[in-house]
Amino acid sequence: MVTAAAIWDALAEIPDPEIPVISLVDLGVIRNVDVSQQRVRIEFTPTFLGCPALEVMKGAMEERVRALGGEPEVDVVLDDSWSTDRITPAGREKLRAAGFAPPAAREAAPPKLIQLQSQAFRCPYCGSTDTKLENIFGPTPCRSLRYCTSCRQPFEQFKTI
């Protein structure tokens, strides 16, 4: 008999396909797990809609559920319930340790260019805030590129959404 706790444990082992240091549970994209006999229904919220990893994440979840003897049903929730604020504290620390600056907290008003151009962002390598915006976009839609003037290292900054 498959349990919700076992499913959560299994999902916590699935790495993000783009940034494998962090798991889907760390990323906060699993909104709910509902087990009814063999049937396992997972509510999954996409991060960025343009993220190429969404299908891979869905496939990996289905595979893990089947390995535990369950019949997976992954419901993709297309609403505004995911935010970068849902990344767990452990997830944020794993990101930072891997050289990705975690996202700033979401504010009531949408972020502005002038905020991105400010020195409010900390270098994940040396901790300096003497950093500048290089590009609003990066290797994936979720990240910006910054440069640390202090340790002369470029780094990727998670966008806040």
Place this chain on the structure above:
Amino acid sequence: MSERATQLLQIADDELILGWRDSEWTGIAPNLEEDVAFSSIAQNEIGHARALYELAARDLGTTADELAFDRSPDEYRCAGLVEHRFADDWARTIARHWLYEAADAVRLEALKASDDAEVAGLAAKIDREEVYHRMHAEMWADRLRDEPRFREAVDELWPQALALLPEDQRGTLATRLDLPSNSLLQGERGDHSEELTSLWEEMTMVRRSVPGAAW
């Protein structure tokens, strides 16, 4: 077709075709940072199209892929503004980007206030991502503001930008951009150009090569 499905398809088609046009800059943008930025914006627009098609597909009993690729060119509901091939003309590309993002913001604000919770929820999600597209467009518009080629491109494309929006939203866009609200519309939905046909030929080429295949 329901009003909701029609509305979703219009926006999805705008985003897909514009995303496709933006992707033509991959590898030929004026500098590497723009290659990265424009490719990322293109990817995001196509992602928005996918989500909108998925919602429409549930209503229409089909799939997002079938809506995106298995219709004939005259069935697309995109506006003329997104159809033009501007790869190699940066002034026009940025003028379109700036006008489109401003119009899209007006449209998304209205959708976020919709009584339809699914439409409002998806619009809110898309809007959070579009914030970064708008920042990028504004940054470039500021840089090119005094450049005659950019100004001319804005004037040329403005009647097509107005045609993106339903009538009751056009005044808001004109006020925000300080452009005339009484311009005669051009490139209205359904008036497709030859440019859409050639884009469609290329976009659906692989899928049409093996009809009905599971990819």
